[in-house]
Amino acid sequence: MRYCIQIAGVGGQGVLLASNVLGHAAMASGYSLAMSEVHGMAQRGGSVLSTLRFGDEALSPLEAAGQADLLLGFEPVETYRMLHLANEDTHIVMNLQPTVPVKVSMGAEEYPPIDDLVSNIRSVTDRLTTLNATELAIKAGKAVAANAALIGAVAGVKDLPIDRSLLEETLLEMVPARFKEINAKAFQLGYETVRQ
């Protein structure tokens, strides 16, 4: 068995925390595991990608194009940028909340309509699930729990070889104690969105 999760987002969004939670849960599930992360200059608001590979034997920290089993997109444009990592069987979970680049604010570039991004993805795959993680997190109690909603969404993906409760426990161990309840709630809301 071999499973690959690609996580795309913007530096500062919590991609590292999410990949760390998923990695620890994969390790606790007894899998061999290899991951890669983006640190340094690229973290200053730039595009970031974390790769997580686990299974019977995983050595390489990177995966080939098109071989992701799950693409988790923290941001719509960044998800679209990384679609070549997916194939038509890949589950794609995408956060609809945009993070607008400065060049767009300055009027030098344009951010495409979210609906266009979604419909263009749907034109090549029927495995896209969308959610607004920020809204779910606010519903759970605090916007910073958007991360937890996205990890909950991952837990809801069909055939994910990591147990839902193990993933939740791992997440709750890694967040500050005072935010545990909010994170648990956001996790549940994310999970339900994907399960529906």
Add this chain to the structure above:
Amino acid sequence: MDKLLDDSGRLLVLGNEAIVRGCIEAGVAFASTYPGTPSSEIGNTLQKIGHEAGVYFEFSTNEKVAVEAASAAAASGVRAFTFMKHVGINVAADPIMTLAYSGVDGGMVILTADDPSAHSSQNEQDNRYYALLSLLPMFEPSTPAEAKEMVKEAFRVSEELKSPVFFRTTTRINHARGVIELSPPEKEPAKGRFEKDACRFVNIPAFARMNRIKLLERNEAARRISENSKYNTVEGEGQVGVITSSVAYTYAKEWMEDVSILKLGMTNPLPEDMIADFIRDKDMVVVVEELEPFLEDQVLRIARQNGIGTPVFGKRTGHMPRAFEYDPDVISSIGIVPVRAGKEPLKPPAMALPSRPPMLCAGCPHRATFYALKKAVGKKDAVYSTDIGCYTLGIQPPFETADFLLCMGGSVGAAGGFSAVTDQKVVAIIGDSTFFHTGVPPLMNATFNGHSFVLVIVDNRATAMTGHQPHPGTGRSYGGRETEALPIEPLVRACGVDYVRTIDPVDVKGTNKAFKEALEHEGVAVIVSQAPCPLELKKRRALVISTYTVDQEKCVKCHHCVEALACTAFYRVGEEVRIDPDLCIGCGVCAEVCPRGAMGVVE
């Protein structure tokens, strides 16, 4: 206690953390660095746990100092570890080349963190050649778990040969994450004692010539170790041979089919007999290595010397790329080796996506400095000579305050050159940590040789880009020792500069005025633009956050703020400029630049 200090158990860790654990298990007593990606987290981890593990650890002012100090520690019989990014080795090359002649008593490992694809660097130089140049042994791990074990082996080999040893990683080792198995330390850090031996440690010409012979003998002894090293191994069977090392091994291992792989973990000196035996009866050999044909050229030489005609494919034959890091897709596209089949990647409709280069953070004081600087320069023909740090991001519009960049400290030296041969206004920009690193000698050079330029020292009280490490100017205690801040202004004056002003960039008008005056000054004018990095304050929980908002009634939609200041916290909805309350830290610079006073604090 940090989990990395446990003596048993399994941990999921960053490659850099695995390396620290390897050092602890090896009983390292001394460690030094100057921070640089992708090696930075080694220092951050040692800063956190080194003291508790009994390791003396220092952030040295630059890599040359780090190596010199580690050399003395190893010459005194303790195990010493010094680490830096690839270009840091250039700075430290001078002591390394002669230390190779002296050798060491305690084990010494010099880590070079190379950065294929230049993720966070100005070039992608291949530092394996430093091992050839200095005749020092070199180890290269392929995964975090292997890195931890290999650090210990590197120290054993270093002590056996009495020679420093290179340990080369790449970004995909440093920033990979993997599972390590903890084991108890082999030895405990102990106090050293320096035994005098001028013949070894003082390389005057007569001794250097003797030591040159000994160095060549050590190099031959190292080759014999390499022939039998447990890190040089053959895996799998097949008539197609693959010779590989570092992270490229993991791609070859997982994607190539029906090949026999010679995995090289000790890559200098190469195990020449082993390589000859490996390639002799193969139908063909492919060399899979990132960057330069370091292994490939030596394999070709070994084949020739052994009269072996096996075809060798790689970069010299055009089958493997020489630029940028490898990944599984590079392996899959070689075309001459069978590879694991994969699924077809999605081909979504082409869309124009906005770019997302790294940017100065919301509330970054550099943004305020650049805003005032650009305004002061106005339409003058100016050259911006910049340096290595967050402020290099000034290359982005609307600032474009980066016209020339070479290396750490390079801004000041280059400014002298521009000043000597052009009539343009010259502005050099350097960070506080970079100024201490290698910015001081070129400043003395400038006053000595009568250059004329404005030097802006953007002093944000930290080595910010690499993770806010302390430096001589921060006065921040770390690793169990108290430090006092070394003030920049007196240092600048001591370099012969009469014109020095320290300003707070958040005071936009005052800053602008200071730049205007400095630009009129003949000779060297230094502006120290001092404001702490908000991210560093945030880490220490010392940041008092307030949030600004735009009063849309007062706002005349001139968009001066987004066009000229371009804070990342701004976003636009139609003509309206708004401020993202999650990103705004309340620096208040936008309120200063708004011509209508439309920005205000949310009560």
